[in-house]
Amino acid sequence: xxxxxxxxxxxxxxxSFEVKIDASKMDKFLDISNDINPLHVDSxxxxxxxxxxxxxxxxxxxxxxxxxxGVYLPGKYCILQGIDIQFSxxxxxxxxxxxxxxxxxxxxxxxxxxxxxxxxNQNNEKVSKATIKTGVLDE
Amino acid sequence: xxxxxxFDGVQDIFRDIFDEEDMVIEDKTRSDDVExxxxxxxxxxxxxxxxxxxxxFALEELMALKDVGSMIDLMVKKLK
Numbered sequence: 013x014x015x016x017x018x019x020x021x022x023x024x025x026x027x028s029f030e031v032k033i034d035a036s037k038m039d040k041f042l043d044i045s046n047d048i049n050p051l052h053v054d055s056x057x058x059x060x061x062x063x064x065x066x067x068x069x070x071x072x073x074x075x076x077x078x079x080x081x082g083v084y085l086p087g088k089y090c091i092l093q094g095i096d097i098q099f100s101x102x103x104x105x106x107x108x109x110x111x112x113x114x115x116x117x118x119x120x121x122x123x124x125x126x127x128x129x130x131x132x133n134q135n136n137e138k139v140s141k142a143t144i145k146t147g148v149l150d151e
Numbered sequence: 152x153x154x155x156x157x158f159d160g161v162q163d164i165f166r167d168i169f170d171e172e173d174m175v176i177e178d179k180t181r182s183d184d185v186e187x188x189x190x191x192x193x194x195x196x197x198x199x200x201x202x203x204x205x206x207x208f209a210l211e212e213l214m215a216l217k218d219v220g221s222m223i224d225l226m227v228k229k230l231k
Contacts (some may be wrong), residue, residue, distance in 0.1 A: 089198070093191055117201075119197065121193065121210040122210070124198060
């Protein structure tokens with residue numbers, strides 16, 4: 013886990029990591045959220061609606077924005093304060109995602125940073141983007 | 152930029168942060184007057200103002216503010 017302190021952070025500082033989406037992640041998210049929408053749980057239904065397979069939950073992939081700030085940028089001293097997400101492409105089981113973020117704004121008075129983040133798939137297509145606001149706790 | 156223009160810009164930011172299209176603020180408006188003006192929204196307001204007007208506030212300056220009018224006055228001073 014990274015441990016960036018507020019004084020370490022500057023505009024443009026970036027971090028990224030990769031994750032593979034497998035069926036067990038979908039099962040666990042279903043268990044937590046109880047989102048039984050057939051687009052996520054029924055591949056036949058998803059295919060009938062024009063998708064190649066069932067669609068991964070948008071908020072499952074977005075949970076990696078939590079990981080981005082909580083583990084990588086700033087890491088240990090993060091306190092998530094807000095997130096604005098836009099989805100642009102569906103994600104499927106088996107996709108390999110890369111989650112990236114860069115500091116775009118620093119509020120010196122209140123020790124809050126803003127991170128422009130996005131997720132790409134194995135074809136380098138952007139599947140979502142987010143603006144994340146996080147505080148940075150004192151050591 | 153005139154004080155009136157700054158005030159209008161700040162009012163737009165309040166409307167955006169508090170999701171109230173018709174929100175009207177005055178010089179004497181304080182955090183106690185707006186139900187959702189909590190500490191997190193206060194940070195959001197300051198961040199939005201800093202970015203929109205390309206200014207930066209010090210914590211001491213922010214702590215001395217008592218209402219919207221004093222915020223606008225501080226902005227006028229910084230943008231001179």
